[in-house]
Amino acid sequence: MTEAEGALVTESTDQESFLPFSAPCFGPQEKEELIAALESDWITTGPRTKRFEDAFAAMVGSQHAVAVNSCTAALHLALLALEIRPGDVVLTTPFTFCATANVVVHCGATPAFVDIRPDTYNLSADCLSRFLRQACDWNGSRLTLRRSGGRVRAITVVHYGGQPCDMDEISGWARHYRLAVIEDAAHAAGASYKGRPAGTLGEVGCFSFYANKNMTTAEGGMLTTNDDRLAARARLMSLHGIGHDAWKRYAQRGTWRYDVEAPGYKYNLTDLASALGLHQLRKLPDFIARRRAIAAQYAAGLADLPLILPAELCDRQHAWHLFAVQVSSPRVTRNQLIEELKRRNIGSSVHFIPLHLTSYYQRAFGCKPGDCPVAEQIFERIVSLPLFPRMTDRDVNRVIAAVRDILT
Secondary structure (H helix, E strand, O other): OOHHHHOOOOOOOOOOOOEOOOOOOOOHHHHHHHHHHHHHOOOOOOHHHHHHHHHHHHHHOOOEEEEEOOHHHHHHHHHHHOOOOOOOEEEEOOOOOOHHHHHHHHOOOEEEEOOEOOOOOOEOHHHHHHHHHHOEEEOOOOEEEOOOOOEEEEEEEEOHHHOOOOHHHHHHHHHHOOOEEEEEOOOOOOOEEOOEEOOOOOOEEEEEOOOOOOOOOOOOEEEEEOOHHHHHHHHHHHEOOEOOOHHHHHOOOOOOOOOEOOOOOEOEOOHHHHHHHHHHHHHHHHHHHHHHHHHHHHHHHHOOOOEEOOOOOOOEEOOOOOOEEEEOOOOOOHHHHHHHHHHOOEOOEOOOOOHHHOHHHHHHHOOOOOOOHHHHHHHOOEEEOOOOOOOOHHHHHHHHHHHHHHHO
């Protein structure tokens, strides 16, 4: 048994206690590293964060990794580094957390939503192709969104649930229309597409280490890229726009002199968070292996029920952040399943409310029901079941038994 596997062995959740949708998995290694960071007197961005960046870049296979305080920060920095400006347009999926599109608005740009695949819930390459032909104009060098006149500059893909998008097709369209590709890999640390790790499939990758993710620093994120210029710009803007290695100004060999090169943001990650990240990263392969085993257990135990189970495509490595099913029962709705699970002390969640159905995006950008019909249909039926490495087989069987009891 490896060090990481040992961290997964826990007491089984009691049948009467609440089984959460997700829970972090820490062991003595994280606690010891955290105490060491506290005792070092260096608790904000410092040497542990640099080690975490280097280790994450090595895991992903990217030239650069910039540690930040959230995936939202990474997404915002990606757009800033790509010089997305007011009036520009960024294409993305509506089936994602609001941060994916909110950061586009923060840049003064316009998000435009493209519908999803019905099986993986990822942005559909076919819908993208149709959108580019029917909603945009191309003059050979510039792609323009017809309804706003804004220049389309980028595509932000979201690797839903931990399964990478159809990157060959999407990247092909991006190259043809000279668009940058940003990976929202919040769910996808450890995932890969045709042998290539998530985070290296576009110009920039953005990861989340939020409390419910496959590895966690409580709050935190990482930006990855192979582009020296993008990395330098993201790093500069992540800490107030202060020049190179600004965090070292309080170190023994640092200097109080600094220059503000741009009006940057306070997006840096602390060494306390990185202390957790260093060991969570080492355990990530075992975490994903356990998630995969739980997903297989669910698939076998729920196969004969009126559910549409998540698809796993053969040419990619799924990180199994989510196990999201669609309720297709004529007798029980998605909302009823959630409430009945809650009554049995089992947590669940919904990922996601399509952004084009939310009040802000309807008010600000004219989005309306019917814009993305596949996302809308799936939203009405989808529910995410508990999935985290600390779950025992008994926990998983408890969920399966509850779902079977409710739906049969």
